[in-house]
Amino acid sequence: MNHQTLLTNYLSNLQVELYMVNYNRCDSDWRDLDYTPDYSKFYWISEGEGWLKIGDQEYYPVPGQLFLMPEGVTQSYSVISDQPFLKYWCHFSAKVGGINLFQILKFPHFCTIEHPELVNEIFNQILLYARSGEVYAHMMAKSKLMELITHYLMNLDLEQITYLNxxxxxxxxxxxxxxxxxxxxxxxxxxxxxxxxxxxxxxxxxxxxxxxxxxxxxxxxxxxxxxxxxxxxxxxxxxxxxxxxxxxxxxxxxxxxxxxxxxxxxxxxxxxxxxxx
Structure with a gap:
């Protein structure tokens, strides 16, 4: 069984949950060092500057890069100038059979999106449904989160995804x-x-x-x-x-x-x- 078939089996049984989503500018004191969240995050930068550390790797994200910060990995972030990030972001979980997906698979920390307007639209729809009081809204928000994860995968070289165990x-x-x-x-x-x-x-x-x-x-x-x-x-x-x-x-x-x-x-x-x- 090849790498891609096993990966398909994991992803076809993926269950997601959306916790928080927002679009805002970071405060001048936006900073946290060496914390390990029990949720995963996506960052999608519109403008501004900032610094991230995921595990032992440091990054300076720019527009067009979708950043994944997995649950259970030590992270840091900080402003670095008087032009802090304006960004879309969400907190979520992704599990296969009750296990955190990112305990099974290691993904690159970011990908460059070929069609950024699509990611803008997905985030706007997640925001719309997350703020809606309709009975179906939470389901729609989760489906859009799944779409965001799919776009992330579509913009990766699958050979960059490795198994942790x-x-x-x-x-x-x-x-x-x-x-x-x-x-x-x-x-x-x-x-x-x-x-x-x-x-x-x-x-x-x-x-x-x-x-x-x-x-x-x-x-x-x-x-x-x-x-x-x-x-x-x-x-x-x-x-x-x-x-x-x-x-x-x-x-x-x-x-x-x-x-x-x-x-x-x-x-x-x-x-x-x-x-x-």
């Missing part, structure tokens, strides 16, 4: 590779726990922490995706496809498929055939 990454890579290679068989938790050298009960907790869902749910989702491919691209009967994927009970397979897609296998095949023709 290499043994865990290698173990997860081996497990997910095994699932992909044996998706047409009956894969059990015991099989996967053996690969990870773990007791099955501990393995289930470990997998859910890393991926965000239990292993059986993950395997089922993979089987349904494979069934969708086979229904779209082969003339095989639904019974043949179900058996090929290890489902001996056609009714159970159809019910599971509909639970995941909203359509029965027959309905799905009709829809995709219509799209192709």
């Amino acid at each position: 290499i043994p865990v990454m290698e173990k997860m890579s081996a497990i997910l590779t095994y699932i992909d290679a044996h998706i047409e068989e009956n894969i059990t938790v015991q099989d996967l726990a053996q690969i990870a050298y773990m007791h099955p009960n501990y393995f289930i907790r470990f997998f859910k922490q890393q991926v965000g869902i239990p292993p059986i749910h993950y395997i089922t989702g993979k089987k349904v995706n494979r069934a969708k491919e086979l229904l779209s691209c082969t003339p095989n009967t639904i019974t043949m496809i179900a058996e090929h994927l290890g489902f001996r009970d056609l009714y159970y397979f159809s019910r599971l498929f509909k639970k995941h897609t909203g359509l029965t296998p027959t309905e799905f095949r009709k829809q995709t055939t219509r799209l192709v023709t």
Whole structure:
């Protein structure tokens, strides 16, 4: 399993929470040294000057650079002139299976944004929804925060993203590779726990922490995706496809498929055939 596939599995199960967002000019006494926040931050500078230290690296941000200051990393900041930052900023959390994303992956501390007007618009929309009293506003603010994180990723070289716990990454890579290679068989938790050298009960907790869902749910989702491919691209009967994927009970397979897609296998095949023709 390559780096990008494992990264995709983490990000597809990302859960975010927005704590605070604002657009303002920093005060002349804007300064804090060597503190470790229990939230993550984005800084998006409109104008002005200032200094940041993230871990052991120092920066002087300029407009067009989106800065990420991860939870759990020692940081400092300060004004450096009589022209302090005018900036958008937000505090948030990003978790996979209840674990802080930035304990799993190490990201560059900033990226240069190709289309800064899009980031301005996203921040303005986060602000709008964060200040709204509508019942749906918090959900919209979170969706815009997810969009901001997506823009951050889109402007990175993915090779710059590294794993903080290499043994865990290698173990997860081996497990997910095994699932992909044996998706047409009956894969059990015991099989996967053996690969990870773990007791099955501990393995289930470990997998859910890393991926965000239990292993059986993950395997089922993979089987349904494979069934969708086979229904779209082969003339095989639904019974043949179900058996090929290890489902001996056609009714159970159809019910599971509909639970995941909203359509029965027959309905799905009709829809995709219509799209192709």
